[in-house]
Amino acid sequence: MLRFSPCVPMSLFGLVFCMSSMAFSPSRAADFDAERMEAETEWAVIVSPYAWAASLNGSGSLAGFDTDVDVPFSEIFDHLDFVLMGNVEVTNGKWGLYFDGQHVQTSQDEQAFAHEIGLDIKTTTLSAGAFFKAYEIDLGGQTVFGKPRTIAFEPTAGVRWTELKADVSAFGTSTTKSADWTDPFIGLRMNADLTERWNLFAEADIGGFDVGSKVSVNAQAYLGYRMEMFGKPTILRAGYRLLYQDYENDDFTGANKFRWDVSQHGPVVGFSMRF
Structure with a gap:
């Protein structure tokens, strides 16, 4: 989710030295352009851990019971046991592949008929996709990483897998029920260098198409600040x-429907580090 293109590793000092020591002939210009193109096609790995404070809103159905889903993040946080979120991207600045995942585990205990009922819920969403830079506008100047400032538009396509798993323990017994589905999606990414340090990234995709869910929509936007962290080019993002996912299928009873018509939404903070 949090991505930026590889920087060009040629320093401005080296360029100035070459220009002052000899005439910058057409042949030298061609050599410089070739070196720059070669640098821009080097593959890089970008690792982006993040935290998504998502609330849930919508409706659901299980075993013939319909319910409204309205869970603010503060309530989820009270029962949060484990969370892992992150994005890994491999790109040469023109083409790229990415993997994005979130795993959240919550637990809670309730009382019923003088007995304690335990409920553990695990939610996992994994996405994998590819993109390419289809159109780019030069804004002039460079970023602090030595890359020309641009606005780039990148079509993307991939698949998103979702699993909901519930472990229920009560009256001395326990059971596990789960549902999972896979959604293909298509979308568009936009990456804009606002200044030499500030960056805007946005992405939107739509999927499902009745292959997995009826429809799924993912939309995100981040403002980023470029800096070095541990000697690596890094963008801090917020x-x-x-x-949003609308999924329906037969539930574990075989006679009723499981439905998940829910949107997850909230602020995100994280960073992207290039290796």
Whole structure:
């Protein structure tokens, strides 16, 4: 989710030295352009851990019971046991592949008929996709990483897998029920260098198409700040993300429907580090 293109590793000092020591002939210009193109096609790995404070809103159905889903993040946080979120991207600045995942585990205990009922819920969402830079506008100047400032538009396509798993223990017995589905999606990414340090990234995709869910929508936007961290080019990011899924299938009873018509939305903070 949090991405930036590889920087060009040629320093401005080296360029100035070459220009002052000899005439910058057409042949030298061609050599410089060739070196720059070669640098821009080097593959890089970008690792982006993040935290998404998502609330849930919508409706659901299980075993013939319909319920409204309205869970603010503060309530989820009270029962949060484990969370892992992150994005890994491999890109040469023109083409790229990415993997994005979130795993959240919550637990809670309730009382019923003088007995304690335990409920553990695990939610996992994994996405994998590819993109390419289809159109780029030069804004002039460079970023602090030595890359020309641009606005780039990148079509993307991939698949998103979702699993909901519930472990229920009561009256001395326990059971596990789960549902999972896979959604293909298509979308568009936009990456804009606002200044030499500030960056805006936005992405939106739509999927499902009745292959997995009826429809799924993912939209996110982040404002980023470029800096070095541990000697690596890094972008600190903060923004907002929405994931909406409308999925329906037979539930574990075989006679009723499981439905998950829910949007997850909330602020996101994280960073992207290039290796």
